[in-house]
Amino acid sequence: MATKRQSGTDSAVDRPYKRQKKQDPYIVGRKELPIWRYKDQIKEAMLKKDVLIVVGATGSGKSTQVPQFLFREDWCQRRIIKAPRHTGKDGSNKNDGVIRYDEDRNDAEDNRMEDAGVGGLIAITQPRRVAATTLAHRVSREAGTPLNEGTKGLVGYSVRFDHKIPRGTKIKFLTEGMLLQELIHDPNLRQYSAIIVDEIHERSVDVDLLSGFLKQILQGDNAGRGGIPLKVIIMSATADVEEIQQFFAHTTTGSNDNSNSKASNIEVLQVEGRQHPVTVIHSPNPVPRLDVQDAITKRVFQINQTEPLPGDILAFMTGQEEIESTQKLIEEYAKSLPKGVPSVRVFPLYGQLSMDSQAEAFKPVKEPRTRKVVLATNIAETSVTVPGVRYVIDCGDAKVKLFLPNQQIECLRAIPISKSSVTQRTGRAGREAPGKCYRLYTKGDYSKFMDADLPEILRVDIAGAILAMKARGIKDIHSFPLMDPPEPERVEKALVQLHFMGALSNATGEITDIGKKMALFPVTAPYGRVLIAAADPSSNCLLEAIDIISCITAGESIFYQLRSEEEAEEVEELRMQLYRREGDLLTYLMAMQAYTSENTNRVVWCKDRRINIRNIRQALKIRKQLRFLCKDRGLIDEIPRDPQPFIPMSPERADILLKCFLRGFALKTAFLAPDKSYITSQGRHQVAIHPSSVLRGRKKEAIMYLEHVVTQKSYAKKVSAVQAQWVLDALNGK
Ligand SMILES: Nc1ncnc2c1ncn2[C@@H]1O[C@H](COP(=O)(O)OP(=O)(O)OP(=O)(O)O)[C@@H](O)[C@H]1O
Numbered sequence: 209m210a211t212k213r214q215s216g217t218d219s220a221v222d223r224p225y226k227r228q229k230k231q232d233p234y235i236v237g238r239k240e241l242p243i244w245r246y247k248d249q250i251k252e253a254m255l256k257k258d259v260l261i262v263v264g265a266t267g268s269g270k271s272t273q274v275p276q277f278l279f280r281e282d283w284c285q286r287r288i289i290k291a292p293r294h295t296g297k298d299g300s301n302k303n304d305g306v307i308r309y310d311e312d313r314n315d316a317e318d319n320r321m322e323d324a325g326v327g328g329l330i331a332i333t334q335p336r337r338v339a340a341t342t343l344a345h346r347v348s349r350e351a352g353t354p355l356n357e358g359t360k361g362l363v364g365y366s367v368r369f370d371h372k373i374p375r376g377t378k379i380k381f382l383t384e385g386m387l388l389q390e391l392i393h394d395p396n397l398r399q400y401s402a403i404i405v406d407e408i409h410e411r412s413v414d415v416d417l418l419s420g421f422l423k424q425i426l427q428g429d430n431a432g433r434g435g436i437p438l439k440v441i442i443m444s445a446t447a448d449v450e451e452i453q454q455f456f457a458h459t460t461t462g463s464n465d466n467s468n469s470k471a472s473n474i475e476v477l478q479v480e481g482r483q484h485p486v487t488v489i490h491s492p493n494p495v496p497r498l499d500v501q502d503a504i505t506k507r508v509f510q511i512n513q514t515e516p517l518p519g520d521i522l523a524f525m526t527g528q529e530e531i532e533s534t535q536k537l538i539e540e541y542a543k544s545l546p547k548g549v550p551s552v553r554v555f556p557l558y559g560q561l562s563m564d565s566q567a568e569a570f571k572p573v574k575e576p577r578t579r580k581v582v583l584a585t586n587i588a589e590t591s592v593t594v595p596g597v598r599y600v601i602d603c604g605d606a607k608v609k610l611f612l613p614n615q616q617i618e619c620l621r622a623i624p625i626s627k628s629s630v631t632q633r634t635g636r637a638g639r640e641a642p643g644k645c646y647r648l649y650t651k652g653d654y655s656k657f658m659d660a661d662l663p664e665i666l667r668v669d670i671a672g673a674i675l676a677m678k679a680r681g682i683k684d685i686h687s688f689p690l691m692d693p694p695e696p697e698r699v700e701k702a703l704v705q706l707h708f709m710g711a712l713s714n715a716t717g718e719i720t721d722i723g724k725k726m727a728l729f730p731v732t733a734p735y736g737r738v739l740i741a742a743a744d745p746s747s748n749c750l751l752e753a754i755d756i757i758s759c760i761t762a763g764e765s766i767f768y769q770l771r772s773e774e775e776a777e778e779v780e781e782l783r784m785q786l787y788r789r790e791g792d793l794l795t796y797l798m799a800m801q802a803y804t805s806e807n808t809n810r811v812v813w814c815k816d817r818r819i820n821i822r823n824i825r826q827a828l829k830i831r832k833q834l835r836f837l838c839k840d841r842g843l844i845d846e847i848p849r850d851p852q853p854f855i856p857m858s859p860e861r862a863d864i865l866l867k868c869f870l871r872g873f874a875l876k877t878a879f880l881a882p883d884k885s886y887i888t889s890q891g892r893h894q895v896a897i898h899p900s901s902v903l904r905g906r907k908k909e910a911i912m913y914l915e916h917v918v919t920q921k922s923y924a925k926k927v928s929a930v931q932a933q934w935v936l937d938a939l940n941g942k
Pocket residue numbers: 241264265266267268269270271272273342343346444445483590591592593594595635638639640
């Protein structure tokens with residue numbers, strides 16, 4: 209039975225919101241957003257229905273306003289229910305985003321009931337960290353409450369390796385991946401009254417899985433929620449409404465049978481109007497891919513010369529390399545700008561950049577009469593508002609992950625974007641004032657673009673997705689509700705990979721203890737496997753494995769690429785002290801250990817070695833979280849305090865560490881062939897060591913690599929030298 213929570217507890221949270229309302233400088237702007245005319249309609253729909261699909265133009269106010277309309281509704285308040293006793297080690301629904309082990313939990317054997325809270329929180333998912341964090345900051349400012357852990361506030365966020373959940377949070381922005389992690393411990397999403405799935409059109413693997421789990425909760429009996437239904441809101445400017453409606457309408461799992469449909473429980477709301485107009489200018493002639501950097505540079509300076517300030521520029525490019533060389537080009541030209549023309553400051557924005565560096569692109573430039581130019585990949589395409597931007601330049605391409613079935617590898621390829629992406633990119637202008645969008649492709653080219661991108665689940669390796677399903681109790685993955693189920697052969701291939709890692713039982717296909725533990729780590733499945741192997745007392749190298757994985761997941765390489773021979777000569781000696789003959793992984797470890805033992809001036813230490821200090825700092829944050837997580841799970845007894853004396857790992861221990869990595873990456877290995885080329889152990893094709901590796905040009909009997917990229921050549925990145933016998937052992941599960 210649901211009982212209403214005693215009044216008074218939550219109203220204290222509401223008070224600062226109400227008090228701030230009068231003097232809130234954002235409130236006038238909020239009311240001018242198109243979505244405000246639909247406030248009552250949205251509230252009413254959520255009273256009556258379980259699912260609401262909101263479609264409205266970019267910038268109409270969906271992400272920032274909808275959760276604020278709803279959090280004070282009666283159905284959104286926390287209730288106390290009687291629920292099966294939860295006996296896990298964590299014993300609570302802590303919403304700090306930290307994942308805890310609950311091996312002791314066994315609900316089936318424990319029939320006792322206890323009081324448990326249901327609801328009180330709205331989750332709003334985003335495809336990317338940058339969107340979740342910037343939106344949380346924006347909404348907390350609008351609400352007039354701080355976004356600090358420990359203080360009281362309305363709005364929080366949770367992204368991988370970064371959580372800020374103030375006390376009394378009612379609106380929580382999080383990535384799709386984080387909500388999937390929460391589902392492991394809280395399969396009924398008990399702490400939430402509503403889940404808002406924002407930007408569903410991006411169709412990441414995570415959002416497809418999340419939609420499947422939400423559908424299962426919606427079609428269930430809500431027993432685990434004390435009979436209190438979970439409300440779901442799906443939002444986008446460019447989603448295929450019919451497809452989503454159909455998906456949530458059918459209650460018969462995996463069936464297209466309409467007989468048992470809950471269609472009447474779904475409402476669709478079209479939000480009319482946009483905030484500010486955006487003028488679209490197509491290129492009269494096609495711009496060849498090779499000329500894109502020049503074309504963007506020219507357009508930036510044309511805008512800078514002819515358009516008044518304020519008016520920052522956001523240019524969409526395909527990737528880090530293109531962004532870096534365009535940045536150089538623009539900065540070179542900017543040195544000789546005529547008098548009277550505004551100066552230009554360039555900020556890169558791509559996924560591999562550390563979070564601190566990404567944040568720079570969102571700040572106003574400090575220098576007077578200066579125009580900000582943000583060069584971004586598609587991470588800035590949806591959901592984000594880059595303050596100050598009035599002009600968008602769209603190159604018309606994006607780099608996407610593709611699975612090449614013949615070679616059995618994943619690669620990144622630049623391909624034309626979809627019409628949906630075009631609309632999203634255009635929508636990044638016109639958010640604060642009228643804007644312009646310059647497209648580097650013709651109207652004719654545009655008409656040939658696909659309407660929407662292929663869902664990620666149909667084009668990438670799905671081993672992680674399958675592990676995610678298994679870890680959340682899905683026994684028959686073929687019957688799990690997915691909007692676009694992948695082909696059976698790809699599912700089989702992913703299952704093989706998981707068996708290799710020991711995540712699934714060879715006899716039953718069920719998830720093993722190893723698999724369950726892997727799924728609990730906030731890293732991809734192979735890294736999870738490495739951590740488990742390294743924690744084993746026979747290996748005893750967990751701290752070192754964490755150091756390496758932190759370095760890799762922090763973003764781009766911690767070593768700056770050396771641009772000239774002089775630069776290489778300058779740093780060679782100091783860098784050589786960090787390089788290890790075993791390869792890149794041990795080199796990362798050396799760098800981390802040397803950095804953390806540095807006691808005098810870490811900035812100078814990094815500068816002398818051309819090491820990216822932002823990235824290494826980010827790596828340290830991740831290291832701290834992974835260490836705490838492992839301590840929490842009893843895998844580490846004591847966390848050593850920095851600075852520790854710098855003692856390079858012995859070659860014997862390095863061998864053990866590399867064997868732990870092979871537990872996760874046995875399929876990413878290659879053997880030296882008689883003609884001195886490397887032939888991959890899976891698929892048997894040629895691969896070369898990438899020039900960025902410390903092992904470039906070296907001939908070793910076998911290599912293990914963590915990444916495989918296909919550009920002009922097929923390259924192995926993040927490479928280590930291993931013994932052929934180790935690879936054979938790992939492939940045989942030894
Ligand atoms: N970080 C920010 N800084 C300045 N203004 C912002 C910020 N975030 C949002 N806004 C303002 O609020 C408006 C609504 O943003 P919101 O993200 O809610 O729109 P949306 O409908 O979700 O857009 P999209 O579909 O593009 O994600 C923006 O157009 C902009 O004017």
